[in-house]
Amino acid sequence: MSVVAGADDVVLRVGGSPENVRTARLVAAAVARREGLPEDRVDEVRIAVGEAVTWAMHTATDDVVELVLGPGSAGAGIFVVRVAGGLAPMSGAAAGDSPYGGGADGLALALLRGLADDVVIDGDTTVLTWSDVPST
Amino acid sequence: VDLTLATRPEGDRTVVEVGGEIDVYTAPQLRSALNDAVADGARHLVVDMTGTEFLDSTGLGVLVGGLKRVRTMDGDLELVCDSEKILKVFRITGLTKVFTIHATLADALGTDGSQA
Numbered sequence: 001m002s003v004v005a006g007a008d009d010v011v012l013r014v015g016g017s018p019e020n021v022r023t024a025r026l027v028a029a030a031v032a033r034r035e036g037l038p039e040d041r042v043d044e045v046r047i048a049v050g051e052a053v054t055w056a057m058h059t060a061t062d063d064v065v066e067l068v069l070g071p072g073s074a075g076a077g078i079f080v081v082r083v084a085g086g087l088a089p090m091s092g093a094a095a096g097d098s099p100y101g102g103g104a105d106g107l108a109l110a111l112l113r114g115l116a117d118d119v120v121i122d123g124d125t126t127v128l129t130w131s132d133v134p135s136t
Numbered sequence: 137v138d139l140t141l142a143t144r145p146e147g148d149r150t151v152v153e154v155g156g157e158i159d160v161y162t163a164p165q166l167r168s169a170l171n172d173a174v175a176d177g178a179r180h181l182v183v184d185m186t187g188t189e190f191l192d193s194t195g196l197g198v199l200v201g202g203l204k205r206v207r208t209m210d211g212d213l214e215l216v217c218d219s220e221k222i223l224k225v226f227r228i229t230g231l232t233k234v235f236t237i238h239a240t241l242a243d244a245l246g247t248d249g250s251q252a
Contacts, residue, residue, distance in 0.1 A: 114228030
């Protein structure tokens with residue numbers, strides 16, 4: 001998978017163990033804080049990134065989940081997290097076959113949509129955006 | 137320690153105290169604790185999340201699963217939570233309508249008007 005990251009972005013690759021979700025959350029919160037997000041928004045990033053990484057792990061085929069965190073190319077005032085797994089996001093029947101499927105699937109999506117300002121799921125990549133980030 | 141669990145009887149209730157972070161990694165431990173309590177005969181569960189610092193959708197799924205399970209046995213599962221951070225997760229997912237959530241453990245144990 002090809003990484004497109006800006007100079008201020010942080011790129012993180014974690015193996016598919018659920019233990020690593022917490023590490024991804026901690027890094028995401030640290031970068032969000034560095035980028036000047038207020039604490040309540042940092043908490044939103046923490047939860048949403050955990051959901052996106054968990055989701056990617058359950059759909060990944062190559063046991064690696066990759067995150068790109070930071071302002072990206074979006075410019076000032078924007079915090080973007082791109083999370084890529086190895087497979088298209090599960091839906092319908094596929095979700096039912098996954099340990100993360102059934103009800104939890106819907107809960108995860110509800111959380112992503114409720115926490116980030118914008119959620120785009122594009123193939124194997126989930127893009128979460130927080131806007132109106134105060135300049136540091 | 138990512139997650140701490142302690143189960144104890146309180147009258148006709150069984151209190152499961154959950155401390156730390158409930159996520160995809162630790163949620164199986166919570167599921168086991170709830171299953172063990174039910175296997176031991178508990179029907180009226182109070183999950184005390186006063187010491188819970190983080191909750192994700194996997195944890196929510198475990199709580200919903202526990203609630204469904206005890207309801208089939210005419211039981212119930214109520215929550216204690218006063219953290220705005222955690223309550224937000226319940227609100228966003230619409231689960232505040234599914235769970236009875238108390239601000240304090242005393243409140244949860246004193247509310248005997250339910251099916252208990």
